[in-house]
Amino acid sequence: MKDRYLVSARQDGFHVNSRQFSYPNSKLTRFPVPEEKVPWEVLKLFFSTTKSPVVMNGNPGGRTGISGRGALSCLGPNLSVELVITRWRDSEKSVLEYLAVSEKCLNHSREKGSILPGLKLYINMISINLNTDNAWVEMTVLNIHLDRKSQVMVDINNTVTSSVLHNGALQWQEVSSKATLGSNQRESLRLAAALHNRKF
Numbered sequence: 001m002k003d004r005y006l007v008s009a010r011q012d013g014f015h016v017n018s019r020q021f022s023y024p025n026s027k028l029t030r031f032p033v034p035e036e037k038v039p040w041e042v043l044k045l046f047f048s049t050t051k052s053p054v055v056m057n058g059n060p061g062g063r064t065g066i067s068g069r070g071a072l073s074c075l076g077p078n079l080s081v082e083l084v085i086t087r088w089r090d091s092e093k094s095v096l097e098y099l100a101v102s103e104k105c106l107n108h109s110r111e112k113g114s115i116l117p118g119l120k121l122y123i124n125m126i127s128i129n130l131n132t133d134n135a136w137v138e139m140t141v142l143n144i145h146l147d148r149k150s151q152v153m154v155d156i157n158n159t160v161t162s163s164v165l166h167n168g169a170l171q172w173q174e175v176s177s178k179a180t181l182g183s184n185q186r187e188s189l190r191l192a193a194a195l196h197n198r199k200f
Contacts, residue, residue: 068134091148097172121195176189
């Protein structure tokens with residue numbers, strides 16, 4: 001399995017999404033951390049964002065303006081996996097497509113009994129508004145590229161066809177920068193496109 005790493009979780013500045021003033025789904029607000037004070041290497045700021053004295057396990061992206069674990073399940077890294085399933089639209093490999101899964105389908109779309117080879121595209125901290133000084137999300141992105149003639153592809157295509165007839169929760173869509181996705185999903189597609197030598 002090949003590993004492909006992004007340069008840094010700081011590519012959007014110093015994890016800007018992790019420093020949004022209001023902490024999601026709560027009344028908590030973050031201490032506003034100026035860009036130059038985000039790195040841990042800079043002298044410690046004199047503020048206390050919560051009653052928790054936790055200082056260990058500093059967020060690798062730097063300060064966020066709130067300490068503790070917040071809404072995440074544990075201190076330190078909180079692991080998450082994103083799966084990018086791709087295929088070629090036709091035998092000429094003219095268009096790379098990915099399987100788009102709507103939120104309403106996520107609880108019902110688990111494939112059982114199949115072990116598929118995949119490539120690891122990315123492992124890194126991602127900048128999201130749930131991150132704190134002491135708890136953050138680390139994302140692993142895996143790409144499973146399906147052979148058009150495999151039984152798994154036949155099964156998925158049958159499920160997609162059935163889904164389109166009922167609620168459209170599963171669809172094959174072109175891997176493109178025009179896809180309407182969040183920044184993390186867009187980056188996952190960009191890496192998948194690069195892996196398969198396609199422009200994004």
